[in-house]
Amino acid sequence: MWRLFALLLGLVAHSTMAAEKIRYCDYPVYPPISWSDGKQVRGLAPSVVKNLFEKLGYEVDIIVLGNWKRCLLDAAEGRVDVVLAYNTAQREQSMMFSTVPVLREEVALFINRQRPVKFERLEDLAHYRGGLLFGESYGVEFDRLVAQHQNIEWVSDSRQNFGKLIRGRIDFITSERRTGELYVENLPGAQDIVALPTSLSVDYLRIAVSRRSPLASRMPDIDAQLKRMVDAGEVERLLDESEVTYRDMINLPANSK
Numbered sequence: 001m002w003r004l005f006a007l008l009l010g011l012v013a014h015s016t017m018a019a020e021k022i023r024y025c026d027y028p029v030y031p032p033i034s035w036s037d038g039k040q041v042r043g044l045a046p047s048v049v050k051n052l053f054e055k056l057g058y059e060v061d062i063i064v065l066g067n068w069k070r071c072l073l074d075a076a077e078g079r080v081d082v083v084l085a086y087n088t089a090q091r092e093q094s095m096m097f098s099t100v101p102v103l104r105e106e107v108a109l110f111i112n113r114q115r116p117v118k119f120e121r122l123e124d125l126a127h128y129r130g131g132l133l134f135g136e137s138y139g140v141e142f143d144r145l146v147a148q149h150q151n152i153e154w155v156s157d158s159r160q161n162f163g164k165l166i167r168g169r170i171d172f173i174t175s176e177r178r179t180g181e182l183y184v185e186n187l188p189g190a191q192d193i194v195a196l197p198t199s200l201s202v203d204y205l206r207i208a209v210s211r212r213s214p215l216a217s218r219m220p221d222i223d224a225q226l227k228r229m230v231d232a233g234e235v236e237r238l239l240d241e242s243e244v245t246y247r248d249m250i251n252l253p254a255n256s257k
């Protein structure tokens with residue numbers, strides 16, 4: 001009997017050793033998509049990546065860098081295998097994107113009601129000063145406007161960005177609507193921070209694989225597995241769980257006093 005048990009242990013050990021590791025880069029400042037509880041990265045993005053690639057036979061190492069731009073650069077140069085990102089022409093030069101989207105995202109403008117912003121068309125933003133995180137891109141026309149008018153202050157931290165908006169140092173923040181609204185719910189001094197009803201754009205968060213990664217040859221498998229997860233409601237369930245967990249984490253200190 002003990003020989004059979006030892007054989008089973010050996011098979012399990014061999015299976016564990018055989019699992020190929022891949023590197024997933026995250027910048028966890030976008031709840032409920034990705035965020036940190038101080039110990040580990042949580043949220044929809046790391047959950048989808050881990051579930052998807054473990055089902056394809058991989059072990060996922062989560063890499064956290066200093067800003068989103070670093071994640072994109074490391075993916076472009078093959079130092080990491082996977083990120084979750086919007087598809088742009090520039091990024092397509094170095095990454096392959098899933099045809100199946102992980103999530104539909106609505107990009108909104110967040111403003112301070114004490115300093116109203118008139119926004120009806122993209123060109124209106126040329127008259128204001130905005131704040132973005134390093135590496136963020138919200139479409140070709142928006143990026144062109146930013147490059148032309150140089151009216152964006154770049155930072156690496158969302159709290160710093162919203163702090164500037166609260167204090168009136170900038171006029172707007174461009175952010176995914178769900179993430180921004182969740183972030184300011186419990187942010188001190190953010191009672192006047194609101195999202196404008198008119199959206200800047202709608203985009204889709206996708207699995208992005210470095211063209212220098214061995215995973216690039218498995219894009220059909222990645223798409224097929226992701227489609228199964230989306231169709232089964234697994235992605236929607238992970239998103240709901242992440243929102244609940246984030247709110248619980250934010251409210252815990254106040255509730256524990």
